[in-house]
């Protein structure tokens with residue numbers, strides 16, 4: 187007979203009822219204040235986002251902050267951003283100096299003048315015209331750690347309450363056990379926990395950024411479960427274990443509503459991998475290492491099911507199947523464009539200072555903030571190769587919100603679709619790219635193109651994705 191832990195684990199990873207999902211997503215829509223959309227399910231595609239009113243070309247139909255998100259590890263040396271909303275911080279000077287001080291060639295910084303960079307970083311030196319690009323001053327993490335900074339006390343508090351309270355190593359203060367902040371899961375970070383957090387972070391940085399997001403989900407679920415227990419402690423005949431399980435199931439709702447599959451079972455097999463069992467076993471092993479390190483920092487005996495490997499695998503699988511890239515344009519790019527557009531005499535003068543910096547930044551002068559995020563509502567939008575909407579940011583969108591813009595008129599009742607891939611690719615490449623999402627596209631364009639292929643003479647037939655033929659003839663046909 188399955189143990190209680192096994193039963194709880196199975197319950198967390200199984201798909202939940204449509205009613206439960208709808209209830210949760212209606213709450214998300216209400217909280218966002220979004221109008222004109224609803225989530226519905228169909229047998230063919232599962233959940234989808236539908237219009238409940240007409241939308242015109244160019245209208246923004248959804249703006250949604252991430253449920254969980256993170257800046258890519260490699261991008262952290264290029265862009266100093268708010269760890270909660272991804273706005274660029276400080277000043278253009280800080281951004282340029284940080285980027286150039288982090289850029290290394292054979293262990294040495296590639297910099298024109300290291301003293302100048304340090305002065306720019308400390309706001310002791312200024313670049314001409316930079317005041318036109320004012321950025322929010324960095325706000326320290328409430329737990330005084332060095333890993334996360336924010337654009338405002340509100341962002342700091344949001345991150346703190348949603349996950350960071352458990353993932354903060356609290357800098358020197360709390361390492362000595364002095365920091366006491368809101369909430370009853372203690373934030374006293376003893377050196378052993380700080381070391382365990384560092385080991386987890388190091389492993390995620392070296393292997394897969396997605397583990398950072400998974401850790402935020404685990405931490406957030408623990409904090410939510412704790413808060414459910416505080417508000418609704420065990421009552422009547424309920425045992426403490428039953429109350430803990432009730433609290434965990436309630437806290438798990440946002441993840442339960444996400445489209446999921448276990449990571450190592452669902453990732454598409456890369457074309458150059460021939461030993462599938464070995465490939466999947468390696469991914470599972472990687473997730474197991476990461477979970478082991480996370481347990482060293484966060485394990486809570488009240489909620490053991492949250493630390494089962496399959497549960498961790500389904501959180502990661504949820505990102506794999508739903509993630510949207512976070513891209514926020516850099517103000518540094520606009521700054522150099524402004525310098526370039528100055529009247530000739532001022533430009534010559536300004537470039538005495540900015541020219542060597544631009545040369546040193548070279549092609550990466552316009553590097554945006556890059557990361558990855560899971561959005562509760564945006565992740566319900568299905569794919570079409572002829573989409574009526576797109577994820578598209580405007581000049582005002584200077585944070586990590588998902589912005590979905592209407593691409594062609596949408597009528598009341600229509601399904602809202604975006605393209606997960608470059609929809610201009612030929613049929614076969616599109617299906618290949620969609621393998622990562624685990625489905626064969628049945629949008630109107632694909633059905634038509636499949637029909638065309640099926641009606642061609644056998645000798646020149648374009649292979650449907652399942653029949654995958656790699657011959658050159660097929661490739662040419664696709665074009």
Ligand SMILES: C[S@@+](CC[C@H](N)C(=O)[O-])C[C@H]1O[C@@H](n2cnc3c(N)ncnc32)[C@H](O)[C@@H]1O
Nearest residue numbers: 231232233445508565566567568569623625628
């Ligand atoms: C980001 S989710 C979209 C929401 C999803 N339908 C759900 O139930 O949560 C992506 C998944 O939706 C399904 N899907 C999206 N677009 C589809 C399409 N055009 N045809 C068939 N399935 C699709 C696939 O299972 C895909 O892996």
